[in-house]
Amino acid sequence: MEPLFNPPLHRQRHQFVVDFVKRNKPPKVLDLGCSECSLMKRLKFHREVHLLVGLDIDGTKVKKKMRALAPVSTDYLQPSYDQLCVELYEGSVTERDARLRGFDLVTSIELIEHLTLADVERFSEVVFGYMTPAAVIVSTPNCEYNPLLPGLRGFRHSDHKFEWSRAEFKSWALKACSEFGYEVEFTGVGQPASGYQESVGFCSQIGVFRRLERGDDSNALGGDDAEDVFSYKLLYSINYPSLCDNNILRRVLGSEVLYWAEKLKSRWMEKKSGEVNASCAPIETEEEGEEKHTACREEMRNVVSQCESGASEDQEEEDEGVRWTRFQRRQDSCTSLRCVSVPLDVLWSCCPRVSTLSGSLGNLRRLLMDDPDVELSQDGDAVLVNCHEQDLEEEEAQDELEDSGYEPASRHHSAAAEQEEDWEESV
Structure with missing residues (x-):
C-alpha cells in the first residue's frame, strides 16, 4: 500500500516521461510494459512524437484499452501537418524484434x-x-522507502520478483552503461517526508540513460541478420490523419x-445586384453615389479583412483595390451566366489558410x-462557382412535372425568364 501522494505516484512517473518528451522532442518513442496504455x-x-509504440506480454490487457489510442473526430476534421503512427505489440522484453530497433526513447x-x-x-x-535507443528511462521501486509505507509487509506487489535498494539499482545501471556504451543520471519521484530524503531517497527511483556517441557498433548485438528477427505479434496499428498525406491535403x-x-x-x-437596382432607380446626386460606392467597397474589404488578419491597414486598402479589380475583370470576360470566376491569385492572396496549405x-x-x-476555368487560373443553383433546382422541378404529364397553367413565365436572362447579359 502506497501513501497518498499528490498527484498520485503513477501520475508523477508518467509526468516525468512527458516532461522529458517536451524537452527532448523524440520522434520515435517505445513504451515497454505498456499494459493498459495509460x-x-x-x-x-x-x-513531436511521430511513431508511438507499446509492447506488453499480456495481449488481452492491451486489447481492452487500445481503442483509446485511435484518432477522434477532430483529428479528421482538422488534421495538422504532424504525423503520428501508433502501434501495439504483444511480446516479451527478453526477446528481440527488428521493428523496435533505433528508437529515440524507450521507457520502462x-x-x-x-x-x-x-x-x-x-x-x-x-x-x-540490440534496440540501441538514443535514450532510456527506467523506473523501479526503491525498497529503502518501504518502511515509510503504512501496513506494507514484503514487496509492494505480489508479482514483484525483487525490489532494489538505491545501491543495487545503481550497480545494475552502471554495469549496463559499461557494457553497452551509455551514461546514466539517477533521480526519482515520490518525495518522502521532510528529513527522510537522504536516508531513504525517492519512492520510485529513476535512471535516465543516454547512448554515448561511438565510432563503431562493436557492442551492439544482432549483426547483419537483425532485420530478419520478428518475435512480436502486432495487435494494433493506426495512422493519424495528416496534411502530409496528399489526399487529405487536397480534401x-x-x-x-x-x-x-x-x-x-x-x-x-x-x-452587381446593387448596380442593376441603381440603374433603374431615380437619378442620385454625386454625393449619394459616392456614398454607395464607398459602402460597396467596404463590404469587399470586410471579406478580405476576415482572411488577412496579419496585414496592415494601409497595405490591406491598397491590395484590396487591386484584387477587386482583377476579380471584376474576370467576371467581365466570363461568357457564362451560370458561374462566377474567382481568380486563384485572389484566393491565394486573400486567405492565409489557402496560401499556407498550398505553399x-x-x-x-x-x-x-x-x-x-x-x-x-479552361486556363486553370480561376475557380468557377455556380451562381444559379436555385434556377437549376427550379428547372429540375419543371422537368419532373413535364415527365409526369402535368403542364402548369403559367407557361408564359418561361418566356419572361428568358427575356430577363437576355436583359442581364446586356447589363
Missing part, C-alpha cells in the same frame, strides 16, 4: 521488478545492446477554397486540378 494515451497528444516504467534476475540480464542485452484545401470562393462570389453578386500559387493550381469537387 502513458501512451498522454504521449499521443505530443505531436515499473517493469523490471516483474522479471527474474536472469531475465533482467536478457532485458539489458535486448534494450541496450482540406478544396474545402477551404470552395468556402472562400463562395463568399467572394456572394459579395460580387450583391454588388505557392503554382502548387495551389496543381492540387486543385485533381480535386473533383473544384471546377477550374
Whole structure:
C-alpha cells in the first residue's frame, strides 16, 4: 500500500516521461510494459512524437484499452501537418524484434521488478545492446522507502520478483552503461517526508540513460541478420490523419477554397445586384453615389479583412483595390451566366489558410486540378462557382412535372425568364 501522494505516484512517473518528451522532442518513442496504455494515451497528444509504440506480454490487457489510442473526430476534421503512427505489440522484453530497433526513447516504467534476475540480464542485452535507443528511462521501486509505507509487509506487489535498494539499482545501471556504451543520471519521484530524503531517497527511483556517441557498433548485438528477427505479434496499428498525406491535403484545401470562393462570389453578386437596382432607380446626386460606392467597397474589404488578419491597414486598402479589380475583370470576360470566376491569385492572396496549405500559387493550381469537387476555368487560373443553383433546382422541378404529364397553367413565365436572362447579359 502506497501513501497518498499528490498527484498520485503513477501520475508523477508518467509526468516525468512527458516532461522529458517536451524537452527532448523524440520522434520515435517505445513504451515497454505498456499494459493498459495509460502513458501512451498522454504521449499521443505530443505531436513531436511521430511513431508511438507499446509492447506488453499480456495481449488481452492491451486489447481492452487500445481503442483509446485511435484518432477522434477532430483529428479528421482538422488534421495538422504532424504525423503520428501508433502501434501495439504483444511480446516479451527478453526477446528481440527488428521493428523496435533505433528508437529515440524507450521507457520502462515499473517493469523490471516483474522479471527474474536472469531475465533482467536478457532485458539489458535486448534494450541496450540490440534496440540501441538514443535514450532510456527506467523506473523501479526503491525498497529503502518501504518502511515509510503504512501496513506494507514484503514487496509492494505480489508479482514483484525483487525490489532494489538505491545501491543495487545503481550497480545494475552502471554495469549496463559499461557494457553497452551509455551514461546514466539517477533521480526519482515520490518525495518522502521532510528529513527522510537522504536516508531513504525517492519512492520510485529513476535512471535516465543516454547512448554515448561511438565510432563503431562493436557492442551492439544482432549483426547483419537483425532485420530478419520478428518475435512480436502486432495487435494494433493506426495512422493519424495528416496534411502530409496528399489526399487529405487536397480534401482540406478544396474545402477551404470552395468556402472562400463562395463568399467572394456572394459579395460580387450583391454588388452587381446593387448596380442593376441603381440603374433603374431615380437619378442620385454625386454625393449619394459616392456614398454607395464607398459602402460597396467596404463590404469587399470586410471579406478580405476576415482572411488577412496579419496585414496592415494601409497595405490591406491598397491590395484590396487591386484584387477587386482583377476579380471584376474576370467576371467581365466570363461568357457564362451560370458561374462566377474567382481568380486563384485572389484566393491565394486573400486567405492565409489557402496560401499556407498550398505553399505557392503554382502548387495551389496543381492540387486543385485533381480535386473533383473544384471546377477550374479552361486556363486553370480561376475557380468557377455556380451562381444559379436555385434556377437549376427550379428547372429540375419543371422537368419532373413535364415527365409526369402535368403542364402548369403559367407557361408564359418561361418566356419572361428568358427575356430577363437576355436583359442581364446586356447589363
